[in-house]
Amino acid sequence: MKLNDMLSGAFFLALAVAIFVYAMGLPAMPGQRYGAGTFPVVIAVGLGGFSLLMMVQAWRRRGAGFRWIDWAPWTRDRRTVSSFFLALALVLVYVLLSERIGFMPLSVAILLILFWKQDVPWRRGIAVAVLATLAIQVAFSDLLRVPLPRGLLTDLLW
Amino acid sequence: MDTILAALTLIADPYVIVVICLSAMFGLFVGAMPGLTATMATALLVPITFFMPPVPALAAIVTASAMAIFAGDIPGALLRIPGTPASAAYADEAYAMTRKGLAEVALGAGVVFSAIGGIFGTIVLVTAAPLLAEAALRFSSYEYFWLVCLGLTCAVFIAQSAPVKGMIALFLGLFVASIGLENPAGTPRFTFGSTDLMGGIEMIPAMVGMFAIAEVLRALTATGVPLPPVALVRGSIFRGQWALTKKYPIQILRGSTIGTAIGALPGAGADIASWITYATSKRFSKEPEKFGTGHVEGIVESGAANNAAVSGAWIPALVFGIPGDSITAIVIGVLYLKNLIPGPLIFEKQPETVTALFLIFFLANIIMVPFGWLAIKSARYILAVPRNVLMPIVLMFCIVGAFAITNSPFAIAVMLTFGLLGFLMEENGFPVAPVILGIVLGPMLEQSFVTSMIKSDGSFLTFFERPIAGVLGGITILVWAGMAWRLFKQTRAAAANSVPS
Numbered sequence: 001m002k003l004n005d006m007l008s009g010a011f012f013l014a015l016a017v018a019i020f021v022y023a024m025g026l027p028a029m030p031g032q033r034y035g036a037g038t039f040p041v042v043i044a045v046g047l048g049g050f051s052l053l054m055m056v057q058a059w060r061r062r063g064a065g066f067r068w069i070d071w072a073p074w075t076r077d078r079r080t081v082s083s084f085f086l087a088l089a090l091v092l093v094y095v096l097l098s099e100r101i102g103f104m105p106l107s108v109a110i111l112l113i114l115f116w117k118q119d120v121p122w123r124r125g126i127a128v129a130v131l132a133t134l135a136i137q138v139a140f141s142d143l144l145r146v147p148l149p150r151g152l153l154t155d156l157l158w
Numbered sequence: 159m160d161t162i163l164a165a166l167t168l169i170a171d172p173y174v175i176v177v178i179c180l181s182a183m184f185g186l187f188v189g190a191m192p193g194l195t196a197t198m199a200t201a202l203l204v205p206i207t208f209f210m211p212p213v214p215a216l217a218a219i220v221t222a223s224a225m226a227i228f229a230g231d232i233p234g235a236l237l238r239i240p241g242t243p244a245s246a247a248y249a250d251e252a253y254a255m256t257r258k259g260l261a262e263v264a265l266g267a268g269v270v271f272s273a274i275g276g277i278f279g280t281i282v283l284v285t286a287a288p289l290l291a292e293a294a295l296r297f298s299s300y301e302y303f304w305l306v307c308l309g310l311t312c313a314v315f316i317a318q319s320a321p322v323k324g325m326i327a328l329f330l331g332l333f334v335a336s337i338g339l340e341n342p343a344g345t346p347r348f349t350f351g352s353t354d355l356m357g358g359i360e361m362i363p364a365m366v367g368m369f370a371i372a373e374v375l376r377a378l379t380a381t382g383v384p385l386p387p388v389a390l391v392r393g394s395i396f397r398g399q400w401a402l403t404k405k406y407p408i409q410i411l412r413g414s415t416i417g418t419a420i421g422a423l424p425g426a427g428a429d430i431a432s433w434i435t436y437a438t439s440k441r442f443s444k445e446p447e448k449f450g451t452g453h454v455e456g457i458v459e460s461g462a463a464n465n466a467a468v469s470g471a472w473i474p475a476l477v478f479g480i481p482g483d484s485i486t487a488i489v490i491g492v493l494y495l496k497n498l499i500p501g502p503l504i505f506e507k508q509p510e511t512v513t514a515l516f517l518i519f520f521l522a523n524i525i526m527v528p529f530g531w532l533a534i535k536s537a538r539y540i541l542a543v544p545r546n547v548l549m550p551i552v553l554m555f556c557i558v559g560a561f562a563i564t565n566s567p568f569a570i571a572v573m574l575t576f577g578l579l580g581f582l583m584e585e586n587g588f589p590v591a592p593v594i595l596g597i598v599l600g601p602m603l604e605q606s607f608v609t610s611m612i613k614s615d616g617s618f619l620t621f622f623e624r625p626i627a628g629v630l631g632g633i634t635i636l637v638w639a640g641m642a643w644r645l646f647k648q649t650r651a652a653a654a655n656s657v658p659s
Contacts, residue, residue: 001582001585002585002586002587003586008586008588012326012330015333016329019333019348022347022348023347026343026345026347027343027345028343029342029343032612033616034608034611034612034616035342035343035345035608036341036342036343036344036345036347038607038608038611039332039336039341039603039604039607039608040333040336040347040348042607043329043332043333043336046325046329046332047326047329047330047333050322050325050326050329051326053322053645053649054322054323054326056649057322057648057649060649072379072585074379074380080378080379083378084375084378084379087374087375087378087553088375088574088578091371091553091557091570091573091574092571092574094557094567094570095567095570095571095574096567098561098567099567103558107554110550110553110554111550111551111554114549114550114553115546115547115550118546118547118549118550119546120544120546120547124547125547128547128551132551132554133554136554136555136558139206140558140562144206144208144209144562145209146209146558146561146562146565147565148558148561
């Protein structure tokens with residue numbers, strides 16, 4: 001998905017204005033003219049300036065083939081689009097549910113769903129999903145002592 | 159001498175040796191896999207190195223990144239698909255050699271001259287870094303301010319075809335760096351009451367997102383054609399390499415020198431080094447007409463250059479804390495985590511660690527030859543690993559890796575956000591490396607800027623009063639002027655070319 005530079009420029013310009021307004025509200029250090037807001041103001045001016053410049057360049061460049069949004073070929077393929085959003089959604093699900101469900105069941109489930117979406121043969125998919133999850137569990141939880149959430153399996157295994 | 163002995167004992171530890179061997183294999187695998195880059199290898203390693211003492215942690219990163227840059231040559235030669243962007247410049251050439259039945263010569267040249275280039279870059283690193291550090295000891299906030307400005311400008315100016323987008327990416331990174339409590343005034347900024355944001359955006363999950371998640375998303379959107387099977391590489395890869403060394407000494411030296419220099423420049427790394435040296439090799443060749451038909455000369459020169467760049471990038475990273483490429487941007491994050499604050503003092507405070515690091519660089523480039531041989535001989539099996547199985551595992555690994563840094567799901571959310579951001583930016587032609595440089599250098603830039611402003615009571619002229627600061631400031635302003643001029647011409651050219659609609 002390629003936005004026209006005027007659109008992305010407008011987005012960054014709006015961000016710059018927001019940073020500027022926010023930074024002006026930050027207090028200066030006691031007895032100084034400078035403080036927490038100084039640097040963000042510089043950032044806002046820089047970001048805003050270059051965003052404007054990009055918009056101007058894009059405006060001057062606009063020609064016969066002008067489009068606000070250019071959809072990349074992959075966005076027209078429903079399967080690719082769905083696996084793209086599925087991957088994002090699965091990570092989000094992990095963020096929200098990992099404490100409750102636990103690393104191992106969620107990892108196997110996420111891998112299985114992604115393998116299924118990527119047309120991995122199901123027998124191989126199941127084997128790899130289980131083995132990869134066990135490998136990560138052993139490496140991170142047992143060797144590196146990362147407290148991976150246990151969730152549903154707490155009573156069962158520990 | 160004592161330092162060297164102490165450093166040797168640090169490395170001779172069996173734990174360190176095992177780490178080096180494992181990360182060598184990891185680096186070779188990631189580098190050889192099309193779609194997985196050397197930067198990604200480093201980003202994926204960071205969560206694991208997080209739990210290691212400093213020396214093995216640095217050993218893992220140095221070894222894996224050097225191996226990955228070489229291993230990118232393997233699919234380039236066998237399939238015409240570079241494994242990492244650093245091998246793209248000569249993938250056509252190497253593939254043409256394979257078509258002529260010279261795969262073992264192309265790959266042998268890749269491994270041998272990668273090792274030579276890497277060792278050359280290391281020698282420069284070992285000699286130049288302590289000297290620069292001595293000079294840097296006298297730097298005050300003014301010098302650091304200009305140095306960071308110059309570094310960031312270089313990153314945008316040299317490396318990018320679209321400097322305006324590079325600048326926007328850079329300011330975005332600086333903005334991300336300003337989130338949280340960590341600023342000279344200690345005032346919470348852009349936190350909106352969230353305690354998770356108080357500590358700022360954790361650098362490692364952000365980098366894993368930008369360099370690994372974005373890559374996974376890209377793989378998911380690429381129309382997945384499986385790689386064709388490749389044949390076994392038969393014959394000795396080392397036969398004839400000595401003859402090549404004697405035939406192309408100037409090319410090796412030129413490639414290594416330019417590679418080290420480009421690596422040391424902030425923002426430009428191995429991929430740019432290899433494009434430039436492939437071009438110089440052709441430009442100064444006695445047989446330029448042979449380039450593109452399966453001629454080894456360019457592979458010799460740019461193969462040496464991209465590995466020299468890997469070593470060269472560490473010079474500004476160690477001495478000033480300014481990364482020379484995106485790999486060292488990650489390294490600086492790791493150094494801070496290990497309480498090894500990059501800067502001139504690191505050479506005085508932790509001489510054993512620094513010397514051990516230098517020795518590891520030599521070691522990594524030497525073992526590249528046997529490990530590289532192994533990787534070339536097993537290329538057929540490495541390239542048979544299906545990517546549709548690999549990518550979901552990488553995704554799961556990133557999730558756990560990001561979580562491991564802070565043990566909070568918030569880090570995973572940060573990783574996801576930056577992954578999506580990185581993906582969208584690349585789709586829209588914005589380079590992502592400046593964002594990371596901005597995040598890494600933001601705190602240093604703000605510190606030196608605000609300190610200098612307070613010291614000078616708001617007079618910008620004071621920024622030029624000290625001699626070194628004056629020179630650095632002058633150069634920076636010249637570069638800015640050159641950039642403004644280029645932008646002005648670009649904007650006018652764009653206007654002249656446009657057809658009124």
